[in-house]
Amino acid sequence: xxxxxQDVALRAGVSKSAVSRTFTPGASVSAKTRAKxxxxxxxxxYSPNVLASSLTTxxxxxxxxxxxxxxxxxxxEIFDRFTRALQAxxxxxxxxxxxxxxxxxxxxxxxxxxxxxxxxxxSSSLPPEFANMFQKAGLPVVHAFGWSSPTRRxxxxxxxNTEAGRLAARxxxxxxxxxxxxxxxxxxxxxxxxRLQGFTEGLAQAGITPVVRYAGAYSYGSGRAAMAEAxxxxxxxxxxxxxxxxxxxxxxxxxxxxGKSIPGDVGLLGLNDMAMAxxxxxxxxxxxxxxxxxxxxxxxxxxxxxxxPDRAPQRRLLPCTxxxxxxxxxxxxxx
Amino acid sequence: xxxxxQDVALRAGVSKSAVSRTFTPGASVSAKTRAKxxxxxxxxxYSPNVLASSLTTxxxxxxxxxxxxxxxxxxxEIFDRFTRALQAxxxxxxxxxxxxxxxxxxxxxxxxxxxxxxxxxxSSSLPPEFANMFQKAGLPVVHAFGWSSPTRRxxxxxxxNTEAGRLAARxxxxxxxxxxxxxxxxxxxxxxxxRLQGFTEGLAQAGITPVVRYAGAYSYGSGRAAMAEAxxxxxxxxxxxxxxxxxxxxxxxxxxxxGKSIPGDVGLLGLNDMAMAxxxxxxxxxxxxxxxxxxxxxxxxxxxxxxxPDRAPQRRLLPCTxxxxxxxxxxxxxx
DNA sequence: GCCCATTTTGCAACCCGTTGCAACAAGATG
DNA sequence: CATCTTGTTGCAACGGGTTGCAAAATGGGC
Numbered sequence: 001x002x003x004x005x006q007d008v009a010l011r012a013g014v015s016k017s018a019v020s021r022t023f024t025p026g027a028s029v030s031a032k033t034r035a036k037x038x039x040x041x042x043x044x045x046y047s048p049n050v051l052a053s054s055l056t057t058x059x060x061x062x063x064x065x066x067x068x069x070x071x072x073x074x075x076x077e078i079f080d081r082f083t084r085a086l087q088a089x090x091x092x093x094x095x096x097x098x099x100x101x102x103x104x105x106x107x108x109x110x111x112x113x114x115x116x117x118x119x120x121x122x123s124s125s126l127p128p129e130f131a132n133m134f135q136k137a138g139l140p141v142v143h144a145f146g147w148s149s150p151t152r153r154x155x156x157x158x159x160x161n162t163e164a165g166r167l168a169a170r171x172x173x174x175x176x177x178x179x180x181x182x183x184x185x186x187x188x189x190x191x192x193x194x195r196l197q198g199f200t201e202g203l204a205q206a207g208i209t210p211v212v213r214y215a216g217a218y219s220y221g222s223g224r225a226a227m228a229e230a231x232x233x234x235x236x237x238x239x240x241x242x243x244x245x246x247x248x249x250x251x252x253x254x255x256x257x258x259g260k261s262i263p264g265d266v267g268l269l270g271l272n273d274m275a276m277a278x279x280x281x282x283x284x285x286x287x288x289x290x291x292x293x294x295x296x297x298x299x300x301x302x303x304x305x306x307x308x309p310d311r312a313p314q315r316r317l318l319p320c321t322x323x324x325x326x327x328x329x330x331x332x333x334x335x
Numbered sequence: 336x337x338x339x340x341q342d343v344a345l346r347a348g349v350s351k352s353a354v355s356r357t358f359t360p361g362a363s364v365s366a367k368t369r370a371k372x373x374x375x376x377x378x379x380x381y382s383p384n385v386l387a388s389s390l391t392t393x394x395x396x397x398x399x400x401x402x403x404x405x406x407x408x409x410x411x412e413i414f415d416r417f418t419r420a421l422q423a424x425x426x427x428x429x430x431x432x433x434x435x436x437x438x439x440x441x442x443x444x445x446x447x448x449x450x451x452x453x454x455x456x457x458s459s460s461l462p463p464e465f466a467n468m469f470q471k472a473g474l475p476v477v478h479a480f481g482w483s484s485p486t487r488r489x490x491x492x493x494x495x496n497t498e499a500g501r502l503a504a505r506x507x508x509x510x511x512x513x514x515x516x517x518x519x520x521x522x523x524x525x526x527x528x529x530r531l532q533g534f535t536e537g538l539a540q541a542g543i544t545p546v547v548r549y550a551g552a553y554s555y556g557s558g559r560a561a562m563a564e565a566x567x568x569x570x571x572x573x574x575x576x577x578x579x580x581x582x583x584x585x586x587x588x589x590x591x592x593x594g595k596s597i598p599g600d601v602g603l604l605g606l607n608d609m610a611m612a613x614x615x616x617x618x619x620x621x622x623x624x625x626x627x628x629x630x631x632x633x634x635x636x637x638x639x640x641x642x643x644p645d646r647a648p649q650r651r652l653l654p655c656t657x658x659x660x661x662x663x664x665x666x667x668x669x670x
Numbered sequence: 671g672c673c674c675a676t677t678t679t680g681c682a683a684c685c686c687g688t689t690g691c692a693a694c695a696a697g698a699t700g
Numbered sequence: 701c702a703t704c705t706t707g708t709t710g711c712a713a714c715g716g717g718t719t720g721c722a723a724a725a726t727g728g729g730c
Contacts, residue, residue, distance in 0.1 A: 005687060006687095014710090020686095020689085055688085073408045075411065076414075092445070094397075095400070095418055279588060281587070352681080353680080362718095365726090390716080
């Protein structure tokens with residue numbers, strides 16, 4: 001039923017090649033033929049079959065968009081931006097949910113079956129093996145929002161997590177907090193370690209050693225549970241740097257549940273600046289990731305790498321900034 | 336570089352056909368050949384190229400997953416479920432973000448270029464033209480989470496929105512609210528009308544006529560703005576049935592901002608039961624959509640329709656239930 | 671061991687495009 | 701007008717599979 005190249009060729013009275021070339025940018029066609037072909041094409045409502053052409057060109061314009069963070073509202077914003085950015089670049093996101101997929105092999109396989117041109121891994125908590133596999137299979141990979149190991153050979157774009165940790169430390173010190181805590185994301189997340197390191201380094205300058213706790217996942221429930229425990233466990237902490245906004249929101253509820261006030265009794269600092277952090281009843285003071293920049297950079301990187309698979313791996317670390325809201329006390333005014 | 340059918344055939348000492356048939360369920364192959372082929376295949380790490388086979392079979396196992404609700408956290412849960420359900424059915428979601436895509440034609444075109452087997456529209460606020468176009472193009476379409484017009488020829492799965500409206504009405508009446516309001520989603524959303532109708536009908540039985548307001552979008556900001564206005568505009572309303580949880584959360588903040596208490600001064604009833612509705616500080620009383628059921632039903636419908644494109648359009652209306660939390664006052668105990 | 675009905679198998683054409691190559695046309699140059 | 705460029709065009713092979721068809725192999729019954 002669908003209109004094929006052949007149909008258009010017949011209609012326009014030219015060869016298949018002529019039609020094909022009309023739709024191939026940079027190919028050699030005379031203005032006359034092109035006109036004939038285009039007329040026939042619009043008349044028939046023809047549009048070339050990407051999949052068929054991928055057979056010979058090896059390009060599908062399909063990008064695997066991989067994540068396992070489907071419980072974190074921040075990632076809805078990320079998906080929003082990625083889908084738009086990819087669409088704008090004439091690429092198509094094949095969304096892969098790795099939440100309950102223990103088997104890396106299977107996912108890799110499926111992406112290869114579809115001949116994806118590249119893979120964007122949007123997650124900080126995916127096990128390293130995934131990245132490795134994709135690369136071994138010769139698939140261009142870019143990591144966004146996570147990762148850190150300089151040994152990896154994949155492209156990377158994210159904030160400088162160590163620097164974010166330092167910024168968090170400076171912020172808490174500025175506000176006069178003397179007893180600080182780190183409520184990280186999952187231990188296995190690549191970013192968690194870097195943030196902790198920066199945080200610890202930064203605090204060290206004020207002679208402070210942070211209490212360290214971890215949430216089991218990037219989710220409200222995990223943040224809440226971890227904080228509930230920490231409140232009895234590490235009661236003296238005045239302010240917590242949380243590994244992520246959604247964890248911070250969970251923590252916030254645990255604190256209030258325990259009858260303590262924010263930021264009076266306990267201060268909270270998040271990371272991401274998801275939309276919800278700005279909602280009235282949340283008003284989370286947080287470190288903002290430049291989401292839009294990260295996404296457009298990631299899309300740019302994947303295009304570049306597809307064009308030149310052998311180029312050296314790129315690392316783009318973008319700066320993050322503090323967003324002042326209501327979960328940390330104000331800096332004491334200096335006389 | 337990738338392993339092809341040919342390679343496996345050579346290795347196994349059989350013809351291409353034999354290999355192809357080994358991987359085609361229901362084809363005629365002897366146990367012996369199958370064994371040989373499978374051995375060779377695993378040895379070489381072969382997996383068939385879906386795209387190549389789609390050329391002859393006409394099936395890509397690609398499903399367009401279309402939405403424009405990227406500001407509503409509820410949809411992250413929906414995407415989570417859809418991706419899992421599709422993956423489990425050996426289908427792949429090609430995610431299409433229609434948020435800023437005014438041009439239906441363009442999206443349709445791209446979906447056709449990729450030969451998607453079908454389309455799932457997950458949104459209640461997409462203009463009707465989309466559905467029409469897909470269908471005219473002969474693409475199997477199923478609508479999930481929205482729509483209602485019985486004149487459409489697409490498959491539909493959602494809650495019974497009129498019934499949901501009635502349930503909301505009954506609930507408010509039970510709690511003794513005499514002055515009720517309806518804070519709907521966008522006027523253009525197909526579901527909004529149905530819910531209002533059911534709500535109005537239900538209230539009529541108690542002789543109540545609802546005040547009606549609309550939010551401009553399914554988002555926190557719209558809900559908040561609409562409620563802020565309504566609070567001065569329609570100050571007498573004791574309880575509002577909101578078109579959606581995220582709108583309700585926005586409304587909640589507007590109410591608190593105005594110095595009123597919930598549910599003391601103003602009652603709120605949401606719809607969806609997104610995860611966040613259950614968070615401590617939200618505790619939204621809401622009407623629950625059976626999300627999981629809707630999703631699995633939608634995936635089932637799309638498979639069936641792909642198998643038999645000519646069958647009569649299906650409508651599956653699933654029941655919804657009230658989830659009691661903290662934004663409506665309790666029903667007065669009857670002696 | 672022979673004959674017939676069933677399976678199994680391979681050949682070759684086909685799905686829808688792309689592309690190297692050679693043939694060809696048109697325009698420039700002398 | 702002949703010759704050389706340069707630009708256009710069609711042919712045919714190819715990419716990685718599927719499938720109708722006929723030939724070959726297998727199995728069963730006697």
